Amino acid sequence: MPTNFPEHLRTQNCLVFSIAIIIVVLLSHGLQAQQPPEHNNTADASRDNKAFSPIEDSLASPRETMFTFLEAQSPALHGRPDALARAINTLDLSLVENRQSTDIINQLIGILNRIGEVTKTQLPDADEVIANGWRRFKYFPTASHNWIWTHLGHGPDGEIILEEIQGKWRFSASTIAGLDTLYRSMIDLPLTYTPQEEPDELIGLFGATFQKTRWWQWFALFLGILLGLVAGKLVAALLNNTSAQLQRNGRETQGMALKDISNPIGLTLLTFGLMVGLQFPHLDPGLQAFVGKIIQFLFILSLGWILFNLVDVVELALQKLTAKTETQIDDMMVPLIRKSLRIFLVIVFSLFVAQNVFGLNITGWLAGLGIAGLAVSLAAQDSVKNLFGSVTVVLDKTFLVGDFIRFDGEVGTVEEIGFRSTRIRLLSGHLVTVPNMKFIDNKVENIAARPYIRRQMDVTITYDTPPNKINEAVQIIKDILHTHEVVKDGRFDMDNNPPRVAFNELNADSLNIRAYYWYQMANDPDRGFFTYLQHAQLINTMLFQRFAEAGVEFAFPTQTLFLAGDPARKLAIEAQINKNGDETPRAYT
Template identity: 45%
Template sequence: MMQEVVFGEVTWGQIFFLMGWVVGAMLLGKLLQLLLNSLGKAKRFESRPWVGVAFSSFSRPVPFLFLTIGLRYGLAVLHFSESVGDVVSDCFSVLFTVAVSFFVYSMVDVIDFAITHITKKTPTTMDDMMAPMVRKSLRVVVVILGLVQVAQILSDKPITSIIAGLGVGGLAVALAAQETIKNFFGSLVIFADKPFELGERITVGGHDGTIEEVGFRSTRLRTLDGHLVTMPNGELANQMIQNIGKRPYIKRVMNVTITYDTPPEKVQEALDILRDILDNHEGMKEDFPPRVFFNDFKASALNILAIYWYHPPAYWDFLAHAEWVNMELLRRYNEAGIEFAFPTQTLYVNGLEGHVEDIRA
């Protein structure tokens, strides 16, 4: 019985054998992936979440790895010429390298989870900024090493020659990417100096907002009106940064103005009322007592200066307390008959009769 031949010496039976290996390996890899995912979600691992992350990370490259194995054993039954066989061997080596790199790339998630779990227990959020950078760095290293291995397979040159070539090429890239390198070292300066942490409010370069992310190249700041500002780390490291999130208190300066026709005893009463309101107020510490003084004669009013400090620096609580102070001051001044001053101007106009008219505006 004659055997049908296609593509030279490759038979249909061999092609079906290859397809069977590939499809079977893919199905087996998919089933193993589903099994690993289900194991990662098992209740017995709820107290050890890192096990679930490990199973999930390990399961991602499994279908591709089994596809590579299926191709390897499926192609084993085919007979190629020496030149074609070398190409097929190189292609398989590249696929296997990619599969292994994919596996290591996925397992970086386990390291990232461990680092994140540890940094959450520390009081500072600077460690939280390091976790994503470590993850990105490890993945970049894995990709570079994988590409170097692929280059070695395709070029059939020793890895030392490839690394030497990368060194020469890296010098050219470094000259062309000076800003990127500047931003990278700027990020290192930020991590060393620690001028802010994630979630803290800062003002820099005319922007006021909270830190959302610090990367190798840039820092992302969410402004108070909702805009996302991205600032290069090279420039940010050289700017003056005001860290509002690290202030120990919120200071309020009040200028209370009363009318010029207020008699001295009423001015003293106004001082006493304001001192009584601020005495031992909410958010006060003994080291920061409130200060109230009749400090100035302004153009249209007598000025009472009041300064107090609110602890801790919770902004919305501070505003609620400031509202209470204002309402209490308004109520007690009205009860005492003390009038608040408003901007006025007195004009003296000589009339035709020679008398003087007093006009207030």
């Protein structure tokens, strides 16, 4: 959750988030009751047998066992633990290991749906069992099921048998053990029984709650939520203030830890208030169990949120360790470790909640990761390229965090190298995000890696500069570049790369003197482009001063008009007149 929101907005978001989860999940529970899945179509197969009602699940006959199972399976598959216990009580699971009971119930009801509607005349009652001395009853297949051979072209691969063990009739252990094989052999059969929907089931889920809950019980629920919200806000404010004091005193790690847990603690207290408040309204057993799961989920969410935020503390500790080393590779690994830890926590949290809170079978999910991985790899080729791009950048040391680079016409400082992209802060202040795969096939200029900055300085003077002044201008530039202050500040390598100055070009509108010098960086983090500019300013200022003292004029792109009356620049015709002593002008062509 973003941490840059105001405190009161974050607290309100926690409340809205919690209540929204409860509403959405409860509504989904009701909607699932209105639209049962395919394997639950015999949930109400006993509607035509309402006269029969097993008493306390005695399981005294195959009939009682079958109809107990049929009555319990639908609410069991919708998350009611009491119904799930009733359904499991009808099954002999002694030969089954490592299988979800909901999977077994799903498959058994799927087979019964394909066989046809279950009626009480198909199964013996307690009197018939006693009269015939039966301890084993074969429900399927029988002679009435010969149509299955015609439809499938083969018989069902298994049986449904009920056996009496210590006075209780249950679906036999062999039936449960071979259920998966039997279900697969009959999967091509159509559903021969589909019950009518009950549109009022969602209303029935909440009807007793609204009818039996009195006003003071609703008020107690409201009061529990309010107290939890206020307590969470106060504790969060206290932790944030303590965090600020610790950080001001230099205890940055402890301060960040308190700040990271402040908001999750607020959610924890709000959930606790909600849990206390929910003790007062009337909830039927199914709804109460489901609300309990939501409360459990919110507590686990608070813990997961705390661990997710505390990754910042781990990152801070790693940054302090990497700051002691000279290499920057470990600095680049810190953001990658942070993101990896958070992704790991999210995955573990999701799997834990799915299996331990909502009772989902994650084994099937994990088994399907192989096929899903192929599909994801095809759909996420660019993401994989970006991942390999980040690995290439790190291993090749193309650039490091903090380096000044030029890429795709943009110049800026590398702020972060992630799994998918790299963030570059431009000189304009804009933040540019570049996919890492682009660094594999494109040229990257690492300006920070250069040992020096070579300056090519062109000094232009006017065409009417006398030769002696040209030589003087060249010497002035040489003297400036050999000045102690300039050499020391620029750290010139006077042995290998001394400054070079030469009168090298006759431009269209100026005489050009070119100078080269190398401003040394020497891997000094305190020296960079802006210190180079200060050094260049020193040279330029000295050059202007020396040229002004020597009377050397700078040239710039202009067109010069010589006037006849200009005593500084006499025309050639006037010079000829003065030479001949003849005042009559002569025309020259």
